[in-house]
Amino acid sequence: EVQLVESGGGLVQPGGSLRLSCAASGFTFNNYEMNWVRQAPGKGLEWVSYISSGGSTRYYADSVKGRFTISRDNAKNSLYLQMNSLRAEDTAIYYCARGGSGWYWGQGTLVIVSS
Amino acid sequence: QSVLTQPPSVSAAPGQKVTISCSGSSSNIGNNYVSWYQQLPGTAPKLLIYDNNKRPSGIPDRFSGSKSGTSATLVITGLQTGDEADYYCGTWDSGLSVVLFGGGTKLTVL
Numbered sequence: 001e002v003q004l005v006e007s008g009g010g011l012v013q014p015g016g017s018l019r020l021s022c023a024a025s026g027f028t029f030n031n032y033e034m035n036w037v038r039q040a041p042g043k044g045l046e047w048v049s050y051i052s053s054g055g056s057t058r059y060y061a062d063s064v065k066g067r068f069t070i071s072r073d074n075a076k077n078s079l080y081l082q083m084n085s086l087r088a089e090d091t092a093i094y095y096c097a098r099g100g101s102g103w104y105w106g107q108g109t110l111v112i113v114s115s
Numbered sequence: 116q117s118v119l120t121q122p123p124s125v126s127a128a129p130g131q132k133v134t135i136s137c138s139g140s141s142s143n144i145g146n147n148y149v150s151w152y153q154q155l156p157g158t159a160p161k162l163l164i165y166d167n168n169k170r171p172s173g174i175p176d177r178f179s180g181s182k183s184g185t186s187a188t189l190v191i192t193g194l195q196t197g198d199e200a201d202y203y204c205g206t207w208d209s210g211l212s213v214v215l216f217g218g219g220t221k222l223t224v225l
Contacts, residue, residue: 035214045152045160045203047214059212095159102150102165103205107158 002026004096004106011112016086022079022096022106030054030074033099036081038092039108046092049081050099064090086113118143119204121217127194128225135189135220137204143215147207149187151180154201154219163202164189196224 008020020036036048049070050059058070069082079096093108120138127133137149151164162171164180167187177193187204204217 037214037216044201044219045154045205045216047205047216050214059214061213101148102162102169102171103152103160104162105152105159 002098002104004098004104006094006096006106006109009094009109009111011114012086013115014087014113016113017082017084018086018111020081020083020094020096020109020111022081024077024079024096024098027098029072029077034070034072034079035097035099035103036068036070036079037095037097037105038090038111039095040089040092043092048094051079083111086111088113118208118215119206119217121202121204121220123218124221124223126223126225129194129196131194132190132192133194133222135191135202135204135222137187137189137217139185139187139206139215141185142210143185143206143208144182144187145185146209149180149182149204149206151178151187151189152203152205153198154203156200160203191222194224198222199224 003025005023012018033052035050051070067085071080091113095105095108097103097105148166152160153163154160167182168180179190181188201219203219208215
């Protein structure tokens with residue numbers, strides 16, 4: 001069974017940093033591209049970032065480009081999102097999602113950016 | 116405002132059929148596969164349809180998807196109260212190199 005477990009969310013001040021992690025199991029992690037998607041309170045889904053299976057290709061939404069960095073450690077079956085220069089509008093539930101034909105999603109971790 | 120356009124809400128009675136549309140352009144829906152996700156209140160999104168019309172194991176055949184040109188459609192038949200949720204379409208945009216989601220459609224089963 002595919003399992004994705006996010007962690008690392010919490011309360012952070014504007015301008016601060018946070019590193020999210022996603023632990024994957026139940027599938028061959030290094031065969032799949034991965035994504036981060038967020039959902040602000042009461043809003044729809046917003047794609048944040050993509051990384052290829054080997055980690056060589058990365059894409060970002062314009063809203064986070066230059067501030068967020070996606071990475072992965074295939075030896076540890078883990079996906080990461082380093083978030084810097086956080087803003088109030090980054091407040092959201094952050095989901096990691098396995099890519100490919102149809103995505104599988106974790107349960108999410110909540111990030112609150114507030115003073 | 117999302118690049119992929121979905122109706123904000125749809126409603127129908129139990130047992131009836133509902134259709135949810137997702138409209139895009141040639142750079143996204145027109146040349147890439149579409150997926151559909153169901154998000155029940157307070158939960159993470161769940162895959163319903165992938166590659167335009169394929170169902171993962173465990174998804175009942177009451178849910179079906181199709182694509183024509185730059186639009187995609189999700190059809191739910193035999194509506195149940197448990198189908199009340201938000202539904203999102205998603206696809207890749209080859210021109211922008213980004214993933215796109217529709218704005219979401221809230222289904223109410225009256």
